[in-house]
Amino acid sequence: MAKSFDVVIIGAGAAGMMCAAEAGRRGRSVLVLDHAKAPGEKIRISGGGRCNFTNLHTAPANFLSQNPHFAKSALARYTPRDFVALVERYGIAWHEKTLGQLFCDDTARDIVRMLLEEMKAVGVVLRLGTEISGVDASATGFRVALAEETIDARTLVIATGGKSIPKMGATGFAYRIAEQFGLGLVETRPGLVPLTVADAAKESLGALAGLAVDVRAGCGKTTFDEAMLFTHRGLSGPAILQISSYWREGEEIRVAFEPGVDLGALLKAARRTQGRQAVQTVLGEHLPKRLAQHLAIEAALLDRSLADLSDKAIDRLVGLVSGWSLKPAGSEGYRTAEVTLGGVDTRHLDSRTMMAKAVPGLFFIGECVDVTGWLGGYNFQWAWASGFSCGQAV
Ligand code: FAD
Structure with missing residues (x-):
């Protein structure tokens, strides 16, 4: 029989791990799948290895999207202060570099470790090195096909990021799933790029x-x-x-x-x-x-x-x-771009929960959504905020 979880999250990046921790905290059984060997690889290399994990001045105006209002709800639900409080609970030292940009004093790995501990504390199951062959709707929600098994999910969260830096495992997975379920896409292009x-x-x-x-x-x-x-x-x-x-x-x-x-x-x-x-x-x-x-x-x-x-x-x-x-x-293209502009069209998503309006139980969070921040910690803040909002809704 297929294994079954309340929530399956595809993508163990910033948004996926934040969502998993919040969903687990609310008592949901959560499985996180990722094809990479390690979670949060972009966090690890971000900010020159020190992760510019948020920006104190985060406001909807710091984001590009076809709908400039879309990000407001999630950004209000989970603020830079909330993330700073989390970082401080883990005793991670940080400093403001310039223009409200907050960095770890020591290493970005501290942020990855913190998110992994947050997930572990609430029983989230993490499976790395796992290729996803396909996703389909089922009578009880969704069915996720892996190489040798299938997994049933009441709720499915797509958190696979954008196309930036294919060498690091970036794929267009989220866009394919969006199209499969009839959601529109805003044309993607490299952002924050030389x-x-x-x-x-x-x-x-x-x-x-x-x-x-x-x-x-x-x-x-x-x-x-x-x-x-x-x-x-x-x-x-x-x-x-x-x-x-x-x-x-x-x-x-x-x-x-x-x-x-x-x-x-x-x-x-x-x-x-x-x-x-x-x-x-x-x-x-x-x-x-x-x-x-x-x-x-x-x-x-x-x-x-x-x-x-x-x-x-x-x-x-x-x-x-x-x-x-x-x-x-x-x-310089996706090879070096820090982010991908465009993505899943926000008109098809509920801004409070990130759920696809026409496909109950299917959520998109993080960079794959048509919300892209400026340089300076805004993109992680979007990942935390959209991940958290989704985690509260699943
Ligand atoms: P990601 O963090 O990209 O996570 C997606 C996950 O999904 C990955 O683990 C990936 O392996 C997995 N995945 C992808 N495709 C599949 C698939 N087909 N099957 C299974 N798993 C899959 N932003 C900031 O705010 N501050 C910074 O300091 C900063 N520095 C950056 C430096 C660099 C070099 C880069 C490239 C980006 C930087 N960013 C920074 C941007 C930030 O990293 C992203 O906006 C953020 O990571 C997006 O989070 P996400 O969870 O949506 O996607």
Whole structure:
């Protein structure tokens, strides 16, 4: 006879483990299945090994979704403070790095261990290294087919994440199941990902590779004030990862170097006191020298004395520094993307419980849903919040 559980959760990642612990705490028999050999692998590598596990400033506005209201209910049900309280109960030391981003002092493994203990304490069964051959509706709920057995589930939770980093076991499983049960999908694309430039730009920007600079990066109406990194293949760093989620192929991104500084006034004043100096030398007092040189070349003002520049020429140079633009050729794709944008269409899900409106007993949580956070701990907070809300409903 097939083994039977109240709740079967596919995916032992952030959302799946949080959901399992909460469902188990409510007395449900819970089985968690994962094809990976270890649970929470993305947690383990996240935040440079220290896991940026939440963001104190989490608000619905920090998420991209076709329905900006969808995330509100779950985010209100389980807040960053709730997760911090859990972390503190386990004596895990943490610190705020910047912009409300909370990291483990020691290692991201502490978060994985904490979730495993939470599950164990309430009797959750975890089976790793388990391939799922298929899922079907049954008279009592769902039937999950494994290689050599089938498992009956009254409730089925899909928590298999997105397509980001296939090397780590990411699959499109959730999207296939959603389609199988007639749920719509929002087109998926890589998010929080470095952007690449065309070969010609690669050559001219090559001299800047490795340089990090504070910028305001923008695309459309969205801007982020964070660091940008020039790479051998294009642009990266937090500002670019953030803007990559808003960027669409063919669009330009705008970059303001030294945002908030009135460079025009500074240069015009310098023209009186340092008029004999070259443009790039004076610019290099406000920007990294390599970048100042590059911008002077782009402005066709290399080696020109500041005193020779008219107000108009200075304004043109300032326009370039504060409104540098570039049309990326593409992105580094799912190979390095931290998240997958799009996913299970929220119109088909109940925002309070994450259950498919037309398929009672079938739930989708975490990254596979069309809710994607900014860089900075927001994606884990969505995983905890959607997992918890579902765990309370199953
Ligand atoms: P996942 O954590 O991806 O878990 C999905 C699970 O499902 C995995 O265990 C996988 O093995 C399993 N699975 C997949 N397909 C199948 C299948 N067919 N059968 C069985 N099992 C399957 N977010 C932050 O908020 N802060 C950070 O610091 C941060 N750093 C990151 C760093 C990197 C390098 C990456 C890639 C992502 C980072 N993220 C970060 C994003 C964050 O990791 C994800 O948003 C989060 O893990 C999503 O949780 P999830 O439970 O939905 O999916």
